[in-house]
Amino acid sequence: MTQRTDVVVVGGGQSGLAAGYHLRRLGVEHVILDAQAAPGGAWQHTWDSLRLFSPAPYSSLPGRLMPPQPGEPYPDAGHVVSYLADYEKRYGLPVHRGVWVSAVHRDGAFLRVETDGGDWQTRAVVSATGTWTRPFLPAVPGRRNFTGRQLHTVQYRSPAEFAGQRVIVVGGGNSGAQIATDLAGTAELTWVTQRPPRYLADDIDGRALFDAATARRRALDDGRSDSGGVASLGDIVAVPPVRAARDAGLLHAKPMFTRLTATGVEWADGARAEADAVIWCTGFRPALAPFAALRLRGTRGHIAADGTRAVDEPRLHLLGYGDWTGPASATLIGVGRPARDAARDIASLLR
Structure with missing residues (x-):
């Protein structure tokens, strides 16, 4: 009917x-x-x-x-x-x-x-x-060869299930920073980002992001130059837990690796990192x-x-x-x- x-x-x-x-x-x-x-x-x-x-x-x-x-x-x-x-x-x-x-x-x-x-x-x-x-997973060479656990942001719940494990978190946005913060001190963490992390100023939160996005849309609608909006301010909102982990020296980002191996990842210079799990915070x-x-x-x-x-x-x-x-x-x-x-x-x- x-x-x-x-x-x-x-x-x-x-x-x-x-x-x-x-x-x-x-x-x-x-x-x-x-x-x-x-x-x-x-x-x-x-x-x-x-x-x-x-x-x-x-x-x-x-x-x-x-x-x-x-x-x-x-x-x-x-x-x-x-x-x-x-x-x-x-x-x-x-x-x-x-x-x-x-x-x-x-x-x-x-x-x-x-x-x-x-x-x-x-x-x-x-x-x-x-x-x-619709989680997005990038087409990184060797992804199907990795024998450890792979999951996306949508499957992550808490650091307890990764205690003592070697975990690679991929992603330089808010999800990547928050999950890396969550795991720091519980797991053996490697945080990987496409470019060096860009933190917004500590006093900026969602209010300023909304204002920036609105101003950009108005400028484009009026035929004015693109202000860049939120992207011009940075990629990561320094919410209190992220700020604390960053200031304590627990968040050190490495550049993006070139491929996955059976047991971890490898960078362009041949350096490797072993891993039990890879968490894709890739949007x-x-x-x-x-x-x-x-x-x-x-x-x-x-x-x-x-x-x-x-x-x-x-x-x-x-x-x-x-x-x-x-x-x-x-x-x-x-x-x-x-x-x-x-x-x-x-x-x-x-x-």
């Missing part, structure tokens, strides 16, 4: 909830289809010590400030999950859980959303699927597989967008994937504005 609604939001994490909030305010009928069994999006699956880059009030979705976490200036992932669950309940958002969206097709004047629980016919779709389900790609049938994918796996609206399919909006769908839109505080713009655009389309 096919169900009908004006808008289907695919994904019930922070971006999907922000979209639901603004659609609800505009009186637009919609459903939010989420594959997860419980609220919280990808925040349910992060490593134990993960902390936000900003204080709670600066990590909030539209309409509802995140309350502080007692004793934690930068809240942990569990606090975010609780906040998202409360947010969903507070605004009565129509989230359907445990629903896996397999494909979206054009169906005349409508879009047809295929799920494992039946189809939905809708006039517009918001893609809020995020990136967590993600947008999870856009359900939209393959629309044939919209372009360079780097992105769908060309004007703001959040897909250029070649105006009934589709993309939300929360990064600057290409709105300044800082992959962050809690940053997704509100593009979600508002998408909801307004959709309301106009429906009229």
